[in-house]
Each structure stands twice: as structure tokens, then as C-alpha cells.
Amino acid sequence: MTGRSMTVEPDGFPGVTLVGGGPGDRDLITVAGLRAVLGADVVVTDRLAPAGLLAELSPGVEVIDVAKVPRGRSTAQERINELLVDRARAGRSVVRLKGGDGYVFGRGFEEVLALQDAGVPVRVIPGLSSSLAVPALAGIPVTHRGVVHDFTVVSGHLPPGHPDSLVDWAAVAALRGTLVLMMAVENGGAIADTLLAAGRPGSQPAAVVCDGSLPTERVVRTTLADLGRVIATERIRPPAVVVVGEVAAL
Numbered sequence: 001m002t003g004r005s006m007t008v009e010p011d012g013f014p015g016v017t018l019v020g021g022g023p024g025d026r027d028l029i030t031v032a033g034l035r036a037v038l039g040a041d042v043v044v045t046d047r048l049a050p051a052g053l054l055a056e057l058s059p060g061v062e063v064i065d066v067a068k069v070p071r072g073r074s075t076a077q078e079r080i081n082e083l084l085v086d087r088a089r090a091g092r093s094v095v096r097l098k099g100g101d102g103y104v105f106g107r108g109f110e111e112v113l114a115l116q117d118a119g120v121p122v123r124v125i126p127g128l129s130s131s132l133a134v135p136a137l138a139g140i141p142v143t144h145r146g147v148v149h150d151f152t153v154v155s156g157h158l159p160p161g162h163p164d165s166l167v168d169w170a171a172v173a174a175l176r177g178t179l180v181l182m183m184a185v186e187n188g189g190a191i192a193d194t195l196l197a198a199g200r201p202g203s204q205p206a207a208v209v210c211d212g213s214l215p216t217e218r219v220v221r222t223t224l225a226d227l228g229r230v231i232a233t234e235r236i237r238p239p240a241v242v243v244v245g246e247v248a249a250l
Contacts, residue, residue: 010039013123016084016094016115018108020101020127023134024239025213026052033125041092044083048099048130048239062087077107081114088120099239100130105155105182129153131180134212134241138219140248142178147246150177156184156242160194173198178245185238189228195244200224205249210240221248 008031017036022028029037029050037043037053040061045054047067054063064083066075080096087094102108108124115122131153135142142151152175158165172179173195184191188208196202202225210218222230224244230236 008034008038011035012039012041012093013121014091014093015121015123016088016096016111018096018102018111018122018124019098020103020106020108020125020129021050021053021097021099022128023100023130023137023213024048024050024211026050028128028133028213029053030125030127033127036095036125037097039093040095042087042094043097044080044087044094045097046099049097050099053097062092077110081111084111084115085118085120088115089118098127100133101127104129104131104153105157130212130239130241131182134209135180135207135243135247137213138207138209138217140207140209140243140250142180142243142247144247144250147250148177150175151180151245152177153180153182154184156181156187156191159187159190169194170198173200178243178247181242181244183238184242185231185236185240188231188242192224192227195224200244204244205246206242206244207248208234208236208240208242210236212239212241 013036019033019036021033042062044064044066066080084094084096096111098106100106112122132142152172154167154172160169202223204224206222206224206227208220220230220234
């Protein structure tokens with residue numbers, strides 16, 4: 001079979017396109033997402049969006065950085081919504097570029113609702129979720145025949161016991177499948193302690209994948225019982241994906 005190269009043509013959607021950029025490597029965005037980015041007049045980008053794509057934009061494209069940095073600067077969601085509406089109403093083709101997939105802990109649907117309320121045309125182009133892509137790129141399958149038949153993705157943004165948390169950690173601990181924790185670096189130790197107290201075995205393998213898909217990617221292997229200590233001693237910083245379960249040892 002003879003391979004064929006593919007030319008990606010920009011599409012210039014007249015409104016706002018929410019693009020999931022994938023886990024970070026510029027080559028892991030979808031073809032549809034790339035078309036949207038290349039056809040944009042304005043790109044409103046997150047901290048975890050594929051930065052390599054921005055270097056390929058035409059000089060006239062307006063790039064707006066609305067990063068939310070842990071314990072650092074943070075652009076309010078209301079301000080992001082205002083920017084999207086303002087630029088679209090000015091007749092410009094706008095791309096809201098996010099890391100991973102915008103509907104997996106990415107506030108994508110909040111932005112869709114705001115744009116719909118403002119009468120702005122909006123479409124969504126999904127991206128590779130970091131919850132699946134980052135472990136896979138690090139050699140960790142979230143499921144494997146004969147080992148595990150289910151996986152659960154949980155936000156670790158809020159610690160167990162936080163009044164705003166919607167996670168039933170006792171129920172999560174009782175599951176036998178793979179547990180994938182997103183945004184859990186700061187609360188990793190507290191989450192591990194809660195899972196252990198609810199009966200999850202401390203000997204269960206765990207892996208932390210830092211900077212997944214990027215040249216700086218690092219994989220740290222440990223156990224659930226040692227997860228909090230390892231996060232501290234290895235000086236792990238976001239972005240990182242934590243995998244707990246038998247597959248973490250594969």
C-alpha cells in the first residue's frame with residue numbers, strides 16, 4: 001500500500017469553535033481541530049493546550065492566553081466567556097483551544113451555554129482526553145483483558161471531605177477497576193489516605209505520569225500506600241495523571 005500525504009485546509013467557522021487539543025504534543029490534535037485552529041482569526045488558549053500549534057499561526061492571528069496556573073494567575077471563567085462573545089460578535093472566527101478534551105474537567109459545556117445564551121454560533125471538536133491518552137503514551141493501558149474490565153476517571157481538584165466535592169470516595173475505593181486521577185497532585189496524599197481507609201489495598205500499584213506526551217515526560221512508579229510520599233519526595237508538579245490499579249505495574 002502506498003501512503004498518501006494529507007493537506008489540512010483551514011475552515012474558518014463563523015463563530016466559536018471549542019477545540020480539544022489533546023494531551024500536549026501538537027501532533028495529537030485531531031484533523032478537524034487542526035483545520036479549525038489554522039482557520040482562526042482569534043485563538044483563546046489554555047495553559048495545557050498544545051503550545052507547538054501556536055507557532056504555526058499566521059502573524060495576524062490574535063492569541064489570547066487565559067491560563068489558570070495552580071497557585072498563580074487565573075483568568076475568571078466569566079472573563080473568558082466575555083472574550084469569546086466579544087470576538088465572535090466582531091465577526092471573527094474564534095477558536096477556544098483547550099488541553100485534552102474540553103468536556104472532561106475542562107469547563108467546555110459552561111462556555112457552550114454562555115455562547116448559546118449570547119446567540120453566538122458554537123460548535124465542539126472533541127480532543128484526546130489526557131485521562132486515557134497520557135497513560136497510553138506512557139505504556140499503561142487503563143484496561144487489559146484478564147486484568148481489569150473497568151476504569152473510573154475522577155477529578156482530584158478538591159480533597160476528600162471538601163464541602164464542594166461531589167465524589168463518593170468510599171464508593172470509588174470499593175471499585176475493583178483502574179482509577180485515573182486528574183488534577184490530583186496537590187491532594188494526592190489525602191486521596192490515597194482516604195482510599196486506604198475505605199479498604200483499597202495499600203499494595204496496589206500506582207503510577208504518576210508527568211508532562212504526558214511532551215519531551216519532559218516522566219513516569220514515577222509506586223504503590224497506593226506510598227503515593228503521597230512519592231509525590232512530595234519526587235517533587236511532582238502539575239500537569240500529571242495518576243493511575244491506580246494493577247495496570248499501573250504493566
